[in-house]
Amino acid sequence: MAGDGRGARTPLLECGGYAQVHAYKTPAPRCCFWLASHINVRKCVAGVMLLSVLTIFFYTYYVTVPLTSLVWRDRVPRPLSQCSLLASQQQHARDHTSDARLRIDAKVLVIVESAYSRLGRDIAELLVANRIRYKVEVAGKSLPILTTLDKGRYGVIIFESLSKYANMDKWNRELLDKYCREYSVGVVGFATPGEESLVGAQLKGFPLFMHTNLRLKDATLNPASPVLRLSRAGETAWGDLPGDHWTVFRANSSTYEPVAWAVRQNEYGSGENRSPLATVIQDHGRLDGVQRVLFGSGFQFWLHRLLFLDALSYLSHGQLSLSLERWILVDIDDIFVGERGTRLHEEDVSALLASQAALQRLVSGFRFNLGFSAKYYHHGTPLENRGDDALLKNREHFTWFCHMWNHQQPHLYNNVTQLETEMMLNKQFAIEHGIPTNSCYSVSPHHSGVYPVHEPLYEAWRKVWDVKVTSTEEYPHLRPARLRRGFRHRGVMVLPRQTCGLFTHTLLLERYPGGRQRLDRSIQGGELFQTVINNPINIFMTHMSNYGNDRLALYTFESVVKFLRCWTNVRLASAPPLALADKYFQLRPDELNPLWGNPCDDIRHRRIWSKSKWCGSLPRVLVVGPQKTGSTALHTFLALHPALAPNLPSPTTYEELQFFNNHNYLKGLDWYLNFFPASLSNLSQISFEKSATYFDGELVPRRAHALLPTAKIIIILISPSKRAYSWYQHIRSHGDPVAKNYTFHTIITANDSAPKPLKDLRNRCLNPGKYSHHLERWLAEYSAHQLHVLDGTQLRAEPAAVMNTLQKFLKLTPHIDYNKLLKYDPKKGFFCQVTSGEKTKCLGKSKGRIYPPMEERSAKFLKRYYTPHNTALSKLLVRLGRPVPQWLKDELSNG
Numbered sequence: 001m002a003g004d005g006r007g008a009r010t011p012l013l014e015c016g017g018y019a020q021v022h023a024y025k026t027p028a029p030r031c032c033f034w035l036a037s038h039i040n041v042r043k044c045v046a047g048v049m050l051l052s053v054l055t056i057f058f059y060t061y062y063v064t065v066p067l068t069s070l071v072w073r074d075r076v077p078r079p080l081s082q083c084s085l086l087a088s089q090q091q092h093a094r095d096h097t098s099d100a101r102l103r104i105d106a107k108v109l110v111i112v113e114s115a116y117s118r119l120g121r122d123i124a125e126l127l128v129a130n131r132i133r134y135k136v137e138v139a140g141k142s143l144p145i146l147t148t149l150d151k152g153r154y155g156v157i158i159f160e161s162l163s164k165y166a167n168m169d170k171w172n173r174e175l176l177d178k179y180c181r182e183y184s185v186g187v188v189g190f191a192t193p194g195e196e197s198l199v200g201a202q203l204k205g206f207p208l209f210m211h212t213n214l215r216l217k218d219a220t221l222n223p224a225s226p227v228l229r230l231s232r233a234g235e236t237a238w239g240d241l242p243g244d245h246w247t248v249f250r251a252n253s254s255t256y257e258p259v260a261w262a263v264r265q266n267e268y269g270s271g272e273n274r275s276p277l278a279t280v281i282q283d284h285g286r287l288d289g290v291q292r293v294l295f296g297s298g299f300q301f302w303l304h305r306l307l308f309l310d311a312l313s314y315l316s317h318g319q320l321s322l323s324l325e326r327w328i329l330v331d332i333d334d335i336f337v338g339e340r341g342t343r344l345h346e347e348d349v350s351a352l353l354a355s356q357a358a359l360q361r362l363v364s365g366f367r368f369n370l371g372f373s374a375k376y377y378h379h380g381t382p383l384e385n386r387g388d389d390a391l392l393k394n395r396e397h398f399t400w401f402c403h404m405w406n407h408q409q410p411h412l413y414n415n416v417t418q419l420e421t422e423m424m425l426n427k428q429f430a431i432e433h434g435i436p437t438n439s440c441y442s443v444s445p446h447h448s449g450v451y452p453v454h455e456p457l458y459e460a461w462r463k464v465w466d467v468k469v470t471s472t473e474e475y476p477h478l479r480p481a482r483l484r485r486g487f488r489h490r491g492v493m494v495l496p497r498q499t500c501g502l503f504t505h506t507l508l509l510e511r512y513p514g515g516r517q518r519l520d521r522s523i524q525g526g527e528l529f530q531t532v533i534n535n536p537i538n539i540f541m542t543h544m545s546n547y548g549n550d551r552l553a554l555y556t557f558e559s560v561v562k563f564l565r566c567w568t569n570v571r572l573a574s575a576p577p578l579a580l581a582d583k584y585f586q587l588r589p590d591e592l593n594p595l596w597g598n599p600c601d602d603i604r605h606r607r608i609w610s611k612s613k614w615c616g617s618l619p620r621v622l623v624v625g626p627q628k629t630g631s632t633a634l635h636t637f638l639a640l641h642p643a644l645a646p647n648l649p650s651p652t653t654y655e656e657l658q659f660f661n662n663h664n665y666l667k668g669l670d671w672y673l674n675f676f677p678a679s680l681s682n683l684s685q686i687s688f689e690k691s692a693t694y695f696d697g698e699l700v701p702r703r704a705h706a707l708l709p710t711a712k713i714i715i716i717l718i719s720p721s722k723r724a725y726s727w728y729q730h731i732r733s734h735g736d737p738v739a740k741n742y743t744f745h746t747i748i749t750a751n752d753s754a755p756k757p758l759k760d761l762r763n764r765c766l767n768p769g770k771y772s773h774h775l776e777r778w779l780a781e782y783s784a785h786q787l788h789v790l791d792g793t794q795l796r797a798e799p800a801a802v803m804n805t806l807q808k809f810l811k812l813t814p815h816i817d818y819n820k821l822l823k824y825d826p827k828k829g830f831f832c833q834v835t836s837g838e839k840t841k842c843l844g845k846s847k848g849r850i851y852p853p854m855e856e857r858s859a860k861f862l863k864r865y866y867t868p869h870n871t872a873l874s875k876l877l878v879r880l881g882r883p884v885p886q887w888l889k890d891e892l893s894n895g
């Protein structure tokens with residue numbers, strides 16, 4: 001057999017030569033014989049399969065792609081533009097401001113039917129999206145308090161149910177009308193669907209008549225209505241209006257003026273033959289001095305959201321007016337990255353330029369912002385590679401920003417150098433191809449490393465690209481979009497990014513998820529349209545593939561911009577990212593400081609956060625102070641418990657990390673996490689942290705809750721007077737120059753005309769002792785059952801008893817008998833840790849200092865000073881069902 005095989009090779013060569021020469025002669029009997037003897041069925045099947053795979057590959061990459069893309073390009077949808085107003089110039093929008101409203105707060109009161117009602121929720125969400133402050137009250141027997149001293153608390157009162165408003169009891173109604181008149185506060189009301197269909201029914205107490213449960217179509221706005229500001233009149237929203245339960249208004253008084261109209265669905269004809277019915281009506285307040293805007297339906301109809309914002313603006317005399325400026329930046333990410341067959345051709349680039357030119361006519365300064373990953377340059381079909389070249393050829397028409405060179409997620413790199421090297425490759429490419437490198441903007445693939453923060457990314461960005469701005473959808477969470485915020489970290493401004501409904505895989509309008517109508521609805525008054533209305537600065541992320549194929553992105557943006565132009569008076573503009581970031585934080589300076597959340601609480605965040613990071617040992621117990629109440633003793637006692645593990649010590653502040661209350665917070669979460677490494681605690685242990693300055697830190701409860709929402713909070717209280725005195729002795733012995741120069745009495749009695757350093761010291765000394773005030777702040781974030789208020793005087797005298805209660809509160813196992821661990825040390829005058837035998841280990845000299853007793857006059861002064869705060873604390877503890885400590889009873893006694 002072996003001989004057969006070997007000998008068979010030669011005829012194959014001969015076979016080829018033979019066949020050529022003797023093609024018409026005998027058809028290679030030896031060759032066929034050889035083939036027949038060598039090819040079995042298995043080989044034959046394998047060969048056919050291989051051939052098929054090769055054919056499919058060839059067909060897909062070289063035949064289908066160009067052909068299908070030709071078919072797609074044939075079906076490029078035209079942007080929606082059925083608007084007669086597009087050609088006309090934008091007019092000046094009304095200014096609702098007046099001097100009348102200096103006596104009210106720019107806040108609205110929303111009176112809802114129930115805590116769960118749909119429209120009430122929609123109203124609240126729209127207010128949140130526009131950062132309008134509000135308070136929600138469920139309609140009830142009495143009205144909430146409307147004034148503080150001589151100031152009105154609310155600028156507009158919104159009734160989710162018009163009938164609840166009209167049917168208020170006489171007393172409340174008179175009270176409300178009086179408030180509205182006195183402070184020129186307006187009312188918004190919504191007619192909610194009732195079971196009964198009313199025809200010409202009078203709204204109780206008003207010369208206004210209503211038809212209910214109607215189906216309507218073809219909405220228009222009254223160009224003369226003074227309410228309109230964001231909304232622009234002149235166009236008709238053709239077609240059926242959503243919902244079967246519309247209310248329309250008819251009035252026979254000049255106090256009423258329609259804001260919007262529609263016609264009945266079963267009404268045909270045109271122009272004058274159609275009788276428009278008022279769906280939104282304004283009451284000028286000519287009869288009773290109260291201005292109102294009443295809606296015949298809720299927010300299912302997109303235009304009502306716009307009119308609602310206008311109503312707030314009008315009724316608040318401009319106090320609640322939104323700016324008319326809307327900034328739009330469209331990022332095109334993944335330049336060069338797309339799959340073969342989905343990338344841009346030369347004609348797509350031409351279309352991109354043409355669309356950009358069209359958009360520039362409506363959005364001043366508009367340029368597409370291109371983010372490139374150069375590793376994939378020229379990775380397409382030959383036609384697509386020419387598309388890459390066309391982009392580069394027209395590079396100066398666009399703005400550019402760097403994406404990751406290889407589109408890798410930065411959180412996967414634990415090494416800054418590696419990140420820098422890859423960023424350098426992209427930069428090198430940019431320099432070689434004349435791509436501008438000075439935008440100071442970058443975007444990370446899949447938001448990776450931006451939030452939760454991956455420090456090496458920020459470091460490399462700053463170093464290689466001088467990045468000062470980025471954008472993400474992830475801070476603080478992806479959803480809901482209206483809660484997205486910006487922040488700044490390590491000099492990089494992170495802007496919230498909005499979505500426009502287009503993603504990497506969204507290639508064709510006809511295959512749009514949920515159908516083309518879904519995208520069109522989003523554009524025509526729906527989500528995308530509302531996004532632009534609700535956000536002064538919009539950064540939209542799109543991908544290269546959205547601009548090839550049927551150029552879905554061009555359709556989307558041109559359409560929405562035209563729709564905005566048609567129906568609103570907003571002034572659209574664009575600017576480079578750095579300018580937008582400056583604008584953003586000018587508008588929202590309160591957002592500059594970040595609020596760190598726990599990356600492990602959100603699976604999306606966990607996925608874009610380094611695997612080497614660990615949040616499993618973050619503290620679950622915080623001892624928050626205040627200072628000089630025995631917090632160090634408590635920390636030491638807790639650390640003796642086998643179920644508890646304290647953080648690693650800080651080189652500068654020892655056991656206290658002082659993260660939540662000072663500049664350490666701005667160092668970022670990694671800084672804090674480093675004190676809680678995975679090795680810190682075994683799995684059954686609970687980590688804890690103690691920083692005595694947390695208690696009275698203004699921002700601490702909010703920050704602590706954002707990161708540690710389930711933590712237990714321990715507060716230690718002693719007499720605030722004694723605390724203040726101990727604190728004075730403490731900073732004096734630390735050499736504080738002001739404390740050294742003044743007596744305790746001078747400091748605590750300093751009045752407001754005293755020198756600033758003295759006043760500052762007085763505040764630092766006295767303010768932490770206003771216990772009830774600080775406790776309320778903690779209670780605003782944490783629920784009462786998470787808070788444990790511990791008596792510091794008792795901790796000093798009977799530490800074992802206190803630790804007993806605390807162990808129960810913390811549900812610690814095993815339960816430890818602290819009588820065995822602590823012993824009174826007569827020399828120190830305090831309880832100390834028992835070491836070997838009879839020996840003890842006490843706290844250092846700085847705890848349990850020896851100093852003269854407080855002067856009588858100071859004690860008297862402080863007792864008086866703290867009385868209101870102590871009274872409030874006592875009430876608060878009773879309200880919470882907690883024991884009132886003996887020291888507090890003593891302070892409140894008359895003795």
Ligand SMILES: Nc1ncnc2c1ncn2[C@@H]1O[C@H](COP(=O)(O)OS(=O)(=O)O)[C@@H](OP(=O)(O)O)[C@H]1O
Pocket residue numbers: 626627628629630631632633692726727729730795796830831832843846847848849
């Ligand atoms: N067991 C034990 N040992 C030593 N000291 C004890 C102890 N228990 C309570 N105290 C009291 O704790 C006071 C210091 O409070 P803090 O530890 O909270 O001070 S600090 O804010 O951390 O600096 C300290 O205040 P001064 O007496 O003014 O020094 C002590 O009175």
